[in-house]
Amino acid sequence: MARHLITSAIPYINGIKHLGNLVGSQLPADLYARYLRGRGHEVLFLCATDEHGTPAELAAAKAGKPVAEYCAEMHVVQARIAEGFRLSFDHFGRSSSAENKALTQHLAKRLAEEGLIREVTEKQMYSVADARFLPDRYIEGTCPNCGFESARGDQCDNCTKQLDPTDLINPRSTVSGSTELELRETKHLYLRQSEMKDKLEAWIDSKTDWPVLSTSIAKKWLNDGDGLQDRGITRDLSWGVPAQFDGAPWEGMDGKVFYVWFDAPIEYIACSQEWVAAGKGTDWERWWRTDKGADDVTYTQFMGKDNVPFHTIGFPATILGSAEPWKLVDYIKSFNYLNYDGGQFSTSRGRGVFMDQALEILPSDYWRWWLLSHAPESSDAEFTWENFQASVNKDLADVLGNFVSRITKFCRSKFGETVPEGGAWGAQEEALAEAIAGRVKAYEGFMDEKEVRKAAAELRAIWVLGNEYLQSAAPWSTFKEDPVKAAMQTRLGLNLIGLYAVLSAPFIPNASATMLAAMGAAGAGWPEDVKAALSALPAGHAFTVPEVLFAKIADEQREEWQTRFAGIRS
RNA sequence: GGGCCUGUAGCUCAAUGGUUAGAGCAGGGCGCUCAUAACGCCUUGGUUGGGGGUUCGAGUCCCUCCAGGCCUACCA
Numbered sequence: 001m002a003r004h005l006i007t008s009a010i011p012y013i014n015g016i017k018h019l020g021n022l023v024g025s026q027l028p029a030d031l032y033a034r035y036l037r038g039r040g041h042e043v044l045f046l047c048a049t050d051e052h053g054t055p056a057e058l059a060a061a062k063a064g065k066p067v068a069e070y071c072a073e074m075h076v077v078q079a080r081i082a083e084g085f086r087l088s089f090d091h092f093g094r095s096s097s098a099e100n101k102a103l104t105q106h107l108a109k110r111l112a113e114e115g116l117i118r119e120v121t122e123k124q125m126y127s128v129a130d131a132r133f134l135p136d137r138y139i140e141g142t143c144p145n146c147g148f149e150s151a152r153g154d155q156c157d158n159c160t161k162q163l164d165p166t167d168l169i170n171p172r173s174t175v176s177g178s179t180e181l182e183l184r185e186t187k188h189l190y191l192r193q194s195e196m197k198d199k200l201e202a203w204i205d206s207k208t209d210w211p212v213l214s215t216s217i218a219k220k221w222l223n224d225g226d227g228l229q230d231r232g233i234t235r236d237l238s239w240g241v242p243a244q245f246d247g248a249p250w251e252g253m254d255g256k257v258f259y260v261w262f263d264a265p266i267e268y269i270a271c272s273q274e275w276v277a278a279g280k281g282t283d284w285e286r287w288w289r290t291d292k293g294a295d296d297v298t299y300t301q302f303m304g305k306d307n308v309p310f311h312t313i314g315f316p317a318t319i320l321g322s323a324e325p326w327k328l329v330d331y332i333k334s335f336n337y338l339n340y341d342g343g344q345f346s347t348s349r350g351r352g353v354f355m356d357q358a359l360e361i362l363p364s365d366y367w368r369w370w371l372l373s374h375a376p377e378s379s380d381a382e383f384t385w386e387n388f389q390a391s392v393n394k395d396l397a398d399v400l401g402n403f404v405s406r407i408t409k410f411c412r413s414k415f416g417e418t419v420p421e422g423g424a425w426g427a428q429e430e431a432l433a434e435a436i437a438g439r440v441k442a443y444e445g446f447m448d449e450k451e452v453r454k455a456a457a458e459l460r461a462i463w464v465l466g467n468e469y470l471q472s473a474a475p476w477s478t479f480k481e482d483p484v485k486a487a488m489q490t491r492l493g494l495n496l497i498g499l500y501a502v503l504s505a506p507f508i509p510n511a512s513a514t515m516l517a518a519m520g521a522a523g524a525g526w527p528e529d530v531k532a533a534l535s536a537l538p539a540g541h542a543f544t545v546p547e548v549l550f551a552k553i554a555d556e557q558r559e560e561w562q563t564r565f566a567g568i569r570s
Numbered sequence: 571g572g573g574c575c576u577g578u579a580g581c582u583c584a585a586u587g588g589u590u591a592g593a594g595c596a597g598g599g600c601g602c603u604c605a606u607a608a609c610g611c612c613u614u615g616g617u618u619g620g621g622g623g624u625u626c627g628a629g630u631c632c633c634u635c636c637a638g639g640c641c642u643a644c645c646a
Contacts, residue, residue: 012645012646014646050646051603053646054644054645054646055643055645055646084628112622122625124644125644134644135644135646136645137645137646138645152645153644154644154645155642162642165644208591212574212575213574213575213640216573216574216575217574217640217641218572218641219574220573220574220641221641221642221643223573224572224573224642224643225572225642225643228643229643231643232643232644234609235644259644260645261646264646292639297626304607305575305640305641306640306641306646308641308642310646313643336575336576336639336640337639337640339639372578374582374583378575378576378583378593379575379576379577379638379639380575380576380638380639380640381582381638382581384581386578386581387581387582387595389581389595390581390595391582391594391595393606394594394595396595397608398604398606398608398609399608399609401606401608402605402606402608402609403608404607405604405605405608406603406604406605406606406608406609407604407605408605409604410604410605410607412605413604414604434601453583453584454584457583457584457593457594460594461593461594464609464610467609468609468610468611470604470605470608470609470610471602471610471611472611473599474602474604475601476602476604477602477603477604478601479604490604493604530637536592540621548606549606549607551606552606570621
């Protein structure tokens, strides 16, 4: 038994996430966590809401609520949806927690003591009407390059030229529309990442088994242009971890907070403290402090590609720079994007399917299966309703669901709702057990390697073996001349359901639980010995015929959804 | 502009430089009747984006061009 720390990139508090966000981090992380728990390992699976930053403030203002209240409400909403998708976090924390505040300030102080913080005075755009500094992208104006009138202060969406807000003609605040903007001097703390370039690079170079996506993005940041740049870790905002605090090794940072990307990854650690505070655990240090038991922990992070720089550069720089024995990540599993029907999912335009809507129209298992079996691992992937309908109907309803249905109903009609007695395995059954054992090994291998799509394909192939067996054994024929043999075949068929339930649990936990309940096999463990697992349900054991596991999606239904989700979210 | 990724069957994807490039779905044929009009077997289908090169041998390595995507440090 090994110990596995697993974190999913923490979703931003600003609204409900879409399916692309889900498949990029939380869902595969959950798959892995469930698999490892199923194998009997000790797992701590953490996630949280990322609550600081300008967008949260603006969203709260738009909702007419204090930002703390807005975040508290949205956290509950996200937590409930996460439950709906059966995301099995050991704790779902908040980056605005007292724990994170204390730890963020502690680490910043440590970095300063190690000489890795420097103060920089710079000029930033200030909006008088909004009474706040504005990030570049919150300034809009006419592009000096192409004349586009809604160019953002960081880049023009029309001609893609990178801009400085001072380049814009007729600049205005996107918050209020005010043109009363001025450049003001402001002081910020910078993390001297450049000092740690060699150390970070050596660390990244040692990670030869990571997805190319993870390492190539990291190397790009390390070596682009003049190499790794220092990074500002404070912002002129009120909502966040205060940058000025008792015992701070600097002055003059009043009214400023740490940059959200500085405190967000720290929440991974703080979340484990929240986990203890919530009474769910007793010792967080054995997961995070290599001097206090965490040196045998394997730490795996899951995230979308947009998050990779912060996890390969920023957070490791914080951890390593602190010179304290924190556990560093061992493996970064990164994902590309999921597109929606020929374009991108769009939160602002309400294009695509959002997590709450998905749960309204279908149970979570449908989404889990499709998303995971089509996870954007090697390149961006695309969601289409036709593909979704075809995959779900074929894989879940026909191959797995119908298998459960056919064997339980056959047994009920010939032997009753009890595992039938008599007969012994022949060559055919031995061959089946061997074939399944081989595929289970492959399945475990893919899961261990976090090869999500390949694992899904292997699992499906295991389901298919059951149908192949029933087809060739044909207990409905055998029953006529040799009822005892038919009983043995049926018994094996019923046992396959229990095996499938356990193997499938990481992907489709609800259906798995239904299958186990129907078979009266709730405590079934991982089939380390497939042959034994296929005899787990003894003769005379009672079962029930479950309801249809997966209903099919009809064409008319699909068309309705297609229309409903094409445009503006209602 | 720079960097990275992707391009393989109608669709979604596989293939440590090594037999005749494989699966699933869709299409075609046959079988089965336990089952959710389900299942099984067989089968059609590819100049691996174009061109050049290295090699005994290239989907794979190199060069170049084309197409799509992402990132480019003040959104997160």
